[in-house]
Amino acid sequence: MGDNEGLPALGQASGRALARGVCRLLRSLDFATLEEVVPGPGRLRVDVMALGPRGEIWVIECKSSRADFLSDRKWQGYLEWCDRFFWAVPADFPRDLLPGGGGLILADAYDGEIVTMAEEAPLPPARRRALTLRFARLAALRHQGLRDP
DSSP: OOTTTTSOOTTSOOHHHHHHHHHHHHHHTTOEEEEEEOOSTTOOOEEEEEEOTTSOEEEEEEOOSHHHHHTOOGGGGGGGGOSEEEEEEOTTSOGGGSOTTSEEEEEOSSOEEEEEOOOOOOOOHHHHHHHHHHHHHHHHHHHHHHHOO
């Protein structure tokens, strides 16, 4: 099976392909990443959650097109669950659509680049601890599921 099997070609970015490029970028910055994470009970699912080397938590919302962005307004609910919030979009995305305050990552299926660093809004200690524990448990359960489906 090829490394790029099932992923769209460049120029045909999907949210899944963007998430892959974002995760590769963040790994190069020493972040651990998980895709499709529910940060708390009854919450919506974030596209990418990243845990940094100093315990910082970033959330990245991947938008592949104008239509994808306009059809989804749940992103504001993510702000209380991260230290920094980023948009990840392909290079040809109409950036004037994106609201201010978040960071910007340009990505494709293979890599990404932080264009604008997100503003920092530190999490309260109790929420950070709960999210870090949730992140660790989810990662371990996913790993176990791969080893013993």
